[in-house]
Amino acid sequence: MRFSNFVFTESREPSRDAATLDEVMSEIELTEQLGYDAVWLGEHHFDGICIYVDPITFSAAIAARTSRIKIGYSVAQMSLHHPMRMAEQLALIDHISKGRLIVGLGRGTAYNVYDYQGYGVDPADAAARAEEAETVMLKAWTGEAFEHNGKFWNLKTPGLRPQCYTRPHPFVIRAASGEASMVELAKRSLPFLMNVQSNEVTRQRMDLYKRTLREAGATDETVARTADQCWAWRNVYVADTDAKAQAVGVPAFIAMTEQRAAMRNRIAKETGVTMAPERPGVAARVDPSKGLICGSPATVAESMAELAATGIGGAIITFRLGSMPYDVATESLRLFMSKVVPQVRVAKAA
DSSP states (O other), X not given: OEEEEEEOOOOSSXXXXXXXXXXXXXXXXXXHHHTOSEEEEOOOOSSSSSTTOOHHHHHHHHHHHOSSSEEEESOEEGGGSOHHHHHHHHHHHHHHTTSOEEEEEESOOSSOXXXXXXHTOOGGGHHHHHHHHHHHHHXXXXXXXXXXXXXXXXXXXXXXXXXXXXXXXXXXXXXXXXXXXXXXXXXXXXXXXXXXXXXXXXXXXXXXXXXHHHHTTOOHHHHHHHHHTOEEEEEEEEOSSHHHHHHHHHHHHHHHHHHXXXXXXXXXXXXXXXXXXXXXXXXXXXXXXXXXXXXXXHHHHHHHHHHHHTTOXXXXXXXXXXXXXXXXXXXXXXXXXXXIHHHHHHHHHO
16 A cells, blocks of 8 residues: 655644745655655645645645655645646646646535635536536647537637646546545546545445446456555554554644634634535544544554555545644654554555
């Protein structure tokens, strides 16, 4: 299984933005030095929970400052991007990075209505806009002249320049927040990005995913290869002991989830505008018993080995939980690679 760092760093106050951005880049450079397979970027606007805001622009800087590590989006909010502009930007970054992009695509946030309001996009159109944008982008990446007449864009282009470094285009992967969207991707033999879930839910979804692939006619080789291209998101904090990890990691996780909900709740109270209502029960993304792997290297390795046993190919791991201090997060980042990964690989080999 591949291991990566999902840099989803929060800045509570504008006065901290510049320093936090410097820390983010230092963390990414350290991630490459430690031998991680990829670094991932998110996209959220206006609230400081994802301080670099624009993963496309930021990835160009990362491509110039690194030489080996893959650079992924988890995810680019396609409903907020003009598809031709994004096709051009990604073709350029594909060259700068020499083919290191993993283009994770999604419709956009299902929670923060102000992301759409700030861009003048109706959330009800988000899924359709994202689908049409992806169609346009894939046409553009052929390098051929084309016309597109759709619901949101009417375009006539003589051909994209520069053409992609990676042929026919950078690797594309879609987010699937629920089983239904995952199954649709499986029917097309496409990999997917899974949001934060417990290991048990992950196992159930991967079993369903592989079963759907087989029912769609995929061979065992194709099933294994496609599952290996999938990634699952985890929040992780590693310390020397379970007690120390719990004392630091759990409060940081709770503070992170509360901060991510704060502006959403404020906008809802002030305007009465919300998006999809929360489902009954506590979602894994906000429940530390399900959404956080926290403990000593042995404890974390056990959980990561369970994840590897599902057959999923990679873990997208958030190490810096919210506004956790940089040195605290990077110590966890170091411990994971030096103490956790070797144990997971031994367990996998056994």
